[in-house]
Amino acid sequence: MEIEKIISTLHTFERKVLPVLKETSSFEKIAEKTKLQKVEVMRALQWLQNKKIIRVNKTLKEAISLDENGLKYKEKELPEKTFLRAISNKTPLDDIKHKTNLSKEELGVSLGILKSKGAIEIGKERGTIVSITDIGKNILKKEFPEETFLKKKFPINTSELKDLDKLTFENLKKRNKILKINIIKIINAEPTEIGKKIIQHGIEEKNIIDRLTPSIIKSGEWKNKKLRSYDVKINVPNISGGRQHFVSQAVQYIKRIWLDMGFKEMTGNLVQTSFWDLDALFVPQDHPARDMQDTFYVKDPKYGKLPKELAKRVKATHENGWTTGSRGWQYEWSESAAKENLLRTHTTVLSAQTIAKLKKENLPVKFFSVGKVFRNETLSWKSLFEFIQVEGIVVDPNANFMNLKGYLKEFFAKMGFPDVRIRPAHFPYTEPSAEVDVWHPVKKQWVELGGSGIFRPEVVKPLLGQAVPVLAWGLGMERTIMEYYGIKDVRDVYRNDLKQLKETKIWMK
């Protein structure tokens, strides 16, 4: 009974392969006899082995075949033989070259080989002079062992080589593209005890249907026959479909969090004037953050335009605090420095532009953005020159520092980090300023994920017309993404390896 049950699970391929095993165990022969394709035989053997009907042995062998130079020399002649025949007494190398048309490499090889065989003597008189020796003359009369070797029927297994052939093989192997050595798998299959019994029992095929077809369904043929059982535990080949890049998946998720919390999305340009990126955020023009080395500036068009009225207010705020109650930075603000185009260094630039468009009656409002920012760095395993920043602002006359902590804690809890702490920091545009750390449950330490604070009155008043507290944060993303996907080299985030894009897990937070 056991045997019959097994037989009923056999696939067509298996049914074809199994009887052949009485006559042969070689993979090639099985394919020949069953007229199945090699992949089909392979699969049949795999399945039969899983069912413990057969044993499959795999051994590795080195097979020698001729490479391009080998084929060439077999057809024409070995270069060293050509070389040797071209020598009369004391022939300059240049003459040989001329006569034989051998390549520089072949000339060199021939010189070496013939010298080691004692077939030639090499001298120097205004260039290399070659003479043939008696041994050389003798050799020339017979077939070179290398020639004999090349005439063999390939492929040859290395294990079959003996004595002189073995030596010749070793010599030829070292030379350029004469021999190819392929590692080949030799597969043998033998029935196990159960297998032998099954073969003996015979595999009845008549009453088994392999595939249910529309005509079988329609005709009712299936009623009298049995549908072959499958091995449902078996592995199947991979398939893959279209999908979003894993960074996009994460970005979508993050956007959802802020939308769920009632935030509106901000978008804007990647190239910005220094005015919006820095001046409007009260970053003094001699601040180290404005150094050439960190920021990408545009060569041409080098300058953009300034919003006239706002620029006046910003200038006054930098110089003396304007009406913000601040002393300002006490220096002369330069319009041309503010006009310089750069690649935005933070998405906080979008916050500044958003606040500038707000009206008093719009408040309170909350905005977020998830977008690219730039830093002039070389690409390496730990640094990118463009990366994603998550930005948020809450413009609310009643907002306070506790709320800032509240929003950040809520966001990070949804990102999978329930423990958040803030600690004092410094940014030119926020006061108080806070670094945002999350507790990393695996690393068991605080990990810094961004900066936050309340915009200074010197930022808000020129933009909005009044000093309202604006809670603000800018958070890094790539680290969280990398960790989720187990990526160690940050360049792999944007490597676009299709296999990785197709097969990596989806964002499941």
Place this chain on the structure above:
Amino acid sequence: MPTININRQVFEKLAGKKLPIEKLKDRISMLGTDLESVDEKEIIVEVFPNRPDMLSVQGFARAFSSFINVKTGLRDYKIEKSNEKMIVDRSVADVRPYTACAIVKGMKFDDEKIKEVIDIQEKLHITYGRNRKKVAIGIYPFEKIKTPIKFLAQNPKDIVFQPLEFDKEINALDILEKHPAGRDYGHLLEGMKKFPVFRDANNEVLSMPPIINSHNTGKINEKTKDIFIECSGFDFRVLKKCLNMIVCTLAEMGGKINSMELIYGNKKYITPDLSPEEMKVDIGYINKLLGLNLKEDKIKKLFERMGYNYRNKKVLIPAYRADIIHQADLAEDIAIAYGFENFKSLIPKVATIAQEDKFEIFKSKISSLLTGLDLIETQTYNLTNKEVQCKKMNAEISSIELANSISSDYNVLRAWILPSLMEVLSNNKHHEYPQKMFAVGTIFKKNDKFETNIEENERLGVAIASEKTDYTEIRQILDYLFRSLNLKYEITDAEHNSFIEGRVGRVVVNGKKVAYIGEINPRVLQNWELEVPVTVFELNLTELYSQTKISIQ
């Protein structure tokens, strides 16, 4: 940002209390300095640029000691009045108009101390001094100087002295050329006809700010007891602050601060001036901003924990603090003293309406249509190079260059997106075909109608690489997109060197050209070392989106 290395023993003595290591770590972080590392011997912290007064062990310990409630409130520094004078000549008005000076007596120097002082000087130069542009600091052995000292500007050829660590006298121009400090900071004197110089009563050169001191009169050693300090620059307020930071630190090292009289024509000033600045405090403002309800006596205590004094609704700001320009700065210090960790997290119950950006919604719809067709989304960089944008594409397309990219592989903004996709295909040759992918990204073009004189558009690039791909296949995708968007389009014949002649079209919607579509020229394939046919289109999504809106109306 600069870091300082602190000897833990010295620090603990100055701070007046020894804390267990975990507590120490926590308190340092919560004071507003970034802790880099701490062990038995040494603490390394990064000082934020708003607190240059903390760039010395003394300054850091001073702030720390108040913060942990050991030595709170304003420190009292005694200044002895000296009759030493600094005469500032009118000639410096155009080159380096101001200096603020002091003398500190009774210093005890050894190798270590000398190094420490030089270290503080250098860190202040880099940060608060903006690499000596804003402030240059000079420190001299006072014993070698005969007062009154003069600050004047002279013809560079007339300034001849032996600069620090140099074996002979040379003139100012040679210093700029030959001395390392001259080469590093010479640009600060560029274009000036006269250079600033300090000379003593014997007409000996003390230094040529902001470049270098004299080897003879400008180098302190173990025998030095009294030192002369000057800060020179362009803003007298800034210079006085910087001087205050230095003298307070030296006083904490054991020195006695002596004032100097500065004579600017008919005006006279005495520096250093360590009297605290006053600022009005609105307790209501601070409480509202922080979400707290602190009473005045609590506020007073918190101010004292940050080194201030408070009385009569006014705060007295230590003379070394350079970062207090608005009440908001005071609010931050109150928050630090209160402890960031002690703030509750609270989301207010305020209703605001969420709104995803409409164009972003449009883009994600396009993206889901394409993934439904088994296309893989790629994410490519905005930065690229001309080789990729033009040469390899066999195309002449003008792209915007960056002024200062440190990588020649990424020094232009992309003008079209297909090259990015070709690059992806080229990098994926080892994977199986067919390969179908798309990318959505920004492209940049000069256009003076925009604020930055650059127009940014979002483009969609689609590419298929397979043995069997052809125009029909790529066209089907385009067609599917337009049908799904309910938009009519036409295709006209086009010419484009990246494509095969006769197999490239221009897609037009309502008279607007929105895309190129076709089969990639084998020459381009060869440039990318691709061995299978590639079909593509590049679609202007910004334009398409506005056409979609028109068609809805």
